[in-house]
Amino acid sequence: QLDPLPPITPEFVDVLNKVCEQCYTDFAPDELEVGVREHILQDLETFVRRQFTGAQLQLFGSSKNGFGFRQSDLDICMVLEGQETIDDVDCINIIESLARLLKKHPGLKNILPITTAKVPIVKFYHVRTGLEGDISLYNTLALHNTHLLASYAAIDRRVKILCYVMKVFAKMCDIGDASRGSLSSYAYTLMVLFFLQQRNPPVIPVLQEIYDGKKKPEVLVDGWNVYFFDDLKALPSRWPQYRKNTETVGELWLGLLRFYTEDFDFREHVVCIRQHGRLTTFNKQWTSKYIVIEDPFDLNHNLGAGLSRKMTNFIMKAFINGRTVFGTPIKAFPPMYPSQMEYF
Ligand code: GTP
Ligand code: MG
Structure with missing residues (x-):
């Protein structure tokens, strides 16, 4: 059961934006x-x-x-x-x-x-x-999924900032280390991209669904189709929704936390960035798993496959707490990461 969130004031959105921007400037390499x-x-x-x-x-x-x-x-x-x-x-x-x-x-x-x-x-x-x-x-x-992620990052500055915020959030909540049973950075990045594709209006397109003609081109690598639209200069003319979404990063960040705690049903839905239409755990025969994140190219790969029930609950709790913390207006945030700096 989720606590209701108080209304978000414009001043608080400002604070959220600053926190997100700060995260990016603090951690992005020069x-x-x-x-x-x-x-x-x-x-x-x-x-x-x-x-x-x-x-x-x-x-x-x-x-x-x-x-x-x-x-x-x-x-x-x-x-x-x-x-x-x-x-x-x-x-x-x-x-x-x-x-x-x-x-x-x-x-x-x-x-x-x-x-x-x-x-x-x-x-x-x-x-x-x-x-x-x-x-x-x-x-x-x-190499191909790196190129895919880089293409999404290049479409809109907000994509980059939100992926940084998500990675910092995951590290701080101790839910971002696949070698210790949680999810990898790559998995969290896919979650951010999926959210930005599902937002209305969307912030980013589904690059794997943009192509000329009727049939999606086939570029096979290890048996998987790695085709995606990477001519980003041509994107504004190929994607009608280009720049239609004008939300700020702060709004999107809170939107993301609310999306994964209020709207997205993990039991039924798959985090899937290769198609806009809904994919279910039933479609994938992955019903026994709770957090299901499909790799954009290797469609047999569920990034959440290694999660235990306990870890899944721990991750969900981090999102629920995040929603309350980032969704409750205060005048200003205290410095966000005093002692954790060396962590990165
Ligand atoms: P950080 O190193 O945490 O900054 O992020 P990263 O994206 O480099 O993550 P990591 O070093 O764990 O993984 C390196 C790359 O391997 C990812 O960016 C993906 O391109 C690729 N990759 C493909 N499948 C997987 C997977 O199942 N798990 C992980 N971790 N990486 C994968
Ligand atoms: Mg790495």
């Missing part, structure tokens, strides 16, 4: 930090090529999708020139020998191969910057 990441990547590629001739390294994840924090990890994908894919056995062998090689790199520490995960990786720690990172092989779908 150009210099973006450059540092590219530099580390170049250095690693040169080093790795000593043993793996033709190795190509590419950044993905939040270093590239527009929602990176200063301390976000470096997600790196490695491919070998002239080789299209890799089988599981080769993948594990290369990960292991890559780990042995990286141990000789003077600038890295804590090299750890993880070969049992769905996506095998080598983890490392970059001493000079204090950044953590991992290298995966042929993680091609992730």
Whole structure:
């Protein structure tokens, strides 16, 4: 049972806007930090090529999708020139020998191969910057979803700000670490994008549903269609709703918390950013799960699959509390994150 929210005054919307904007300016990396990441990547590629001739390294994840924090990890994908894919056995062998090689790199520490995960990786720690990172092989779908998220981020500034706010909120409520049983940043980003697509009028379109002709083009990667409309300059003429939504970030943030606590029925509905029409857990045969978030390309992948009942309740409680905290007018917010700064 949810407490009713008092009416929101224009002054309070101002406060909410400031909090959201502040979150973004406090945590978004500047150009210099973006450059540092590219530099580390170049250095690693040169080093790795000593043993793996033709190795190509590419950044993905939040270093590239527009929602990176200063301390976000470096997600790196490695491919070998002239080789299209890799089988599981080769993948594990290369990960292991890559780990042995990286141990000789003077600038890295804590090299750890993880070969049992769905996506095998080598983890490392970059001493000079204090950044953590991992290298995966042929993680091609992730490169495409990074590009998809980056495209949404580029459509409207509010998208970027809200995704930052959501990530900060998740970290602060301790519900944003998939390795400890909650949801990944990627999952929360999908939740924000879904909300912005479902808003009336919508803030962003469904890029996977915009195409010429009758049939959606097919661009197959690992058996999945990764097509989406990425000619953003042409978007205003292709999407009638472009810029129709004029809400502020503060209104949208409270709107999001209310959407996921008041409107969205987790038992029945799927968070699904690839189509505007409603998708149900029944359609997906995912009825036993409570928070269901469908990957935009790998349609068999439910980002909420690893959640326990207890964790699901914990996450829902965080949203319900968030709704009360951000939905109750006060004169001004106290400084939002005094001691948590080092967290990021
Ligand atoms: P931060 O590192 O927390 O700033 O965000 P991130 O988006 O980089 O998240 P993370 O490092 O956990 O994941 C890196 C990328 O892997 C994501 O951005 C996605 O592109 C991709 N990815 C695809 N599927 C999954 C998944 O099931 N879980 C996670 N975590 N990442 C996925
Ligand atoms: Mg990352």
